[in-house]
Amino acid sequence: MKTLTRINMRAFTPGVMLGMTLGLLAACGEPQPPQPVAEVPEASSGPWVAARERGVAFRAIGQEPGWYLDIYPEERLHLVLAYGEREVIAPEPGGEETRIGDVSVVTYETEATETGVGTAALNIEARQTPCQDIMSGEAFDYQVAVQWGEERFEGCGRALR
Numbered sequence: 001m002k003t004l005t006r007i008n009m010r011a012f013t014p015g016v017m018l019g020m021t022l023g024l025l026a027a028c029g030e031p032q033p034p035q036p037v038a039e040v041p042e043a044s045s046g047p048w049v050a051a052r053e054r055g056v057a058f059r060a061i062g063q064e065p066g067w068y069l070d071i072y073p074e075e076r077l078h079l080v081l082a083y084g085e086r087e088v089i090a091p092e093p094g095g096e097e098t099r100i101g102d103v104s105v106v107t108y109e110t111e112a113t114e115t116g117v118g119t120a121a122l123n124i125e126a127r128q129t130p131c132q133d134i135m136s137g138e139a140f141d142y143q144v145a146v147q148w149g150e151e152r153f154e155g156c157g158r159a160l161r
Contacts (some may be wrong), residue, residue: 060144062155063135067117069124069146069157071095077108077122079148080128087115088148090122104128112148120149131156 090112
């Protein structure tokens with residue numbers, strides 16, 4: 001059997017009732033005008049613009065695990081692996097451009113050094129073929145393959161200059 005609790009309405013004096021009513025009305029408040037929405041820049045614009053400002057002429061990215069490659073012309077190749085946990089640096093040897101049918105292909109072959117690990121062959125191939133990032137869906141102009149020692153990474157890239 002259910003027991004009902006009785007409320008003593010005499011405890012709610014007119015002052016208490018008025019206070020409760022005003023509190024509820026204040027909680028509802030006046031409708032607020034819509035707030036302007038800040039423009040959100042393209043998701044990839046920040047890092048790409050910053051890379052170009054540092055002198056990067058070409059940048060490639062890939063996923064699982066996350067990596068990126070920056071090419072500083074006539075200076076160095078900078079490969080960052082495993083979401084920034086590993087770093088490979090090599091002098092920029094100058095890319096060799098060839099054509100396969102209608103597709104321009106630029107390759108780099110050099111020795112590179114991974115910080116704290118050692119030296120191995122670094123081979124990069126950038127094909128001017130449309131590419132779509134597997135995580136973001138963003139479109140790029142190049143398909144990029146990077147071979148670092150025994151490891152192979154595939155992703156997309158674009159010229160920044």
